[in-house]
Amino acid sequence: ESSDLVEVNNYIRSNQIAPSAEMSGIAEGKNLIIVALESMQSFPINNEMNGQTITPFLNELTEDEDTIYFPNFYHQTGLGKTSDSEFLLETSLYPRSGGAVFFTHSGNTFNSMAEKLGSKGYSTSVQHANTKSFWNRDMMYDSLSIDEFLDLDSFTVEKGQAVNWGLKDIPFFEQSVANMTEMQEPFYSRLITLTNHYPFTLDEEDKMIDAFDSNSGTLNRYFQTVRYLDEAVKSLFEELKENGLYENSVIVMYGDHYGISENHNEAMAQYMGKEITPYESAKLQRVPFFVHIPGSGKGGINEEIGGQIDMRPTILSLMGIDTSTDLQFGDDLFSEEREEFVIFRDGRFVTDQYVFAENICYENGTAEEVDKQLCAPYIEQALTELQYSESIIAGDLLRFYDKENGELLPGD
Numbered sequence: 001e002s003s004d005l006v007e008v009n010n011y012i013r014s015n016q017i018a019p020s021a022e023m024s025g026i027a028e029g030k031n032l033i034i035v036a037l038e039s040m041q042s043f044p045i046n047n048e049m050n051g052q053t054i055t056p057f058l059n060e061l062t063e064d065e066d067t068i069y070f071p072n073f074y075h076q077t078g079l080g081k082t083s084d085s086e087f088l089l090e091t092s093l094y095p096r097s098g099g100a101v102f103f104t105h106s107g108n109t110f111n112s113m114a115e116k117l118g119s120k121g122y123s124t125s126v127q128h129a130n131t132k133s134f135w136n137r138d139m140m141y142d143s144l145s146i147d148e149f150l151d152l153d154s155f156t157v158e159k160g161q162a163v164n165w166g167l168k169d170i171p172f173f174e175q176s177v178a179n180m181t182e183m184q185e186p187f188y189s190r191l192i193t194l195t196n197h198y199p200f201t202l203d204e205e206d207k208m209i210d211a212f213d214s215n216s217g218t219l220n221r222y223f224q225t226v227r228y229l230d231e232a233v234k235s236l237f238e239e240l241k242e243n244g245l246y247e248n249s250v251i252v253m254y255g256d257h258y259g260i261s262e263n264h265n266e267a268m269a270q271y272m273g274k275e276i277t278p279y280e281s282a283k284l285q286r287v288p289f290f291v292h293i294p295g296s297g298k299g300g301i302n303e304e305i306g307g308q309i310d311m312r313p314t315i316l317s318l319m320g321i322d323t324s325t326d327l328q329f330g331d332d333l334f335s336e337e338r339e340e341f342v343i344f345r346d347g348r349f350v351t352d353q354y355v356f357a358e359n360i361c362y363e364n365g366t367a368e369e370v371d372k373q374l375c376a377p378y379i380e381q382a383l384t385e386l387q388y389s390e391s392i393i394a395g396d397l398l399r400f401y402d403k404e405n406g407e408l409l410p411g412d
């Protein structure tokens, strides 16, 4: 079994690139706040719906001097939805094709981002106003070395503060920041939002824009809950400032997975003003990725094509933490050496030249169908990489890896 790891390790080492020298360590020692934006796709950002702005605050951030925004960033989740995005973030491994890894392999050995930060003296926590056993989080967080899980029991839900799945995001952020003021610094605290979740219902007073007018109630309401989520993020920034936590913290935000499935293609076509082909469908898997570093002046729109698997190496590099001997499949998105290539959990992929979806090879940009041979080398690499990641999980191979020294341990 440990011999499988030799092959995986060789693959990872031969594809490895150096992180960006310019960005490496620029957030060293700061608190790290990571926000999972529930069901948030990229298409509402810098866009309108019937003349109404959908995400005014996030739009502002895309032009902010301290914020890097990645518009060509993709989710890579499977059936495990939110939990898969957490897995990608913490481990830079691919989730499983068959079922949520949070359920199937919560007892495995991992080398999570939380563990890395913990070893540098960070206190680590996740805050999420849902019952702790949802997605088996309570078990999995132990394996991911997360010190503290502030679940529903740690939050107060006053009358009128709950909608849809539970506590609304604005009071959630308010209480989350209050919790942060009690944390030992530097801290890594991860916040998982909930209001912008299917079926996207809101109380009347929280509707800040009109619904859309398609045949899909789901899509129609989605714009309103996205608008609410935007307002909640704005309130998070204000709370952090009011509590003196803003200046010394890095704020990373990412969309966890799609909110609008392919069942709503007709309505999406009406909104987009074009047919939703397999090419467009793949492009709709883009989710926002924001890196906000107060006072850095590093802001701008970064067009790099990447995905959630790249979050761990990108963030740890910013925090000045070396990952060169770690077993991870992602890269630092700021690295100049990086090849633009993102592999979806279902085998679709996007490169700077091609989009591969439903067995069709498209040219990226023109959306024209091209000879499948052009996609062939990437098809092969995508399958290999997904398989290697799967073998790490299925064989619990990280138990044969010495994370301190980056060496393979003699197996059984």
Ligand code: GP9
Binding pocket: 080, 081, 082, 083, 130, 134, 192, 194, 197
């Ligand atoms: C549940 C929340 C939503 O706690 O994270 O999960 P999802 O259904 O999006 O995977």
Ligand code: MN
Binding pocket: 038, 039, 081, 082, 256, 257
């Ligand atoms: Mn989710």
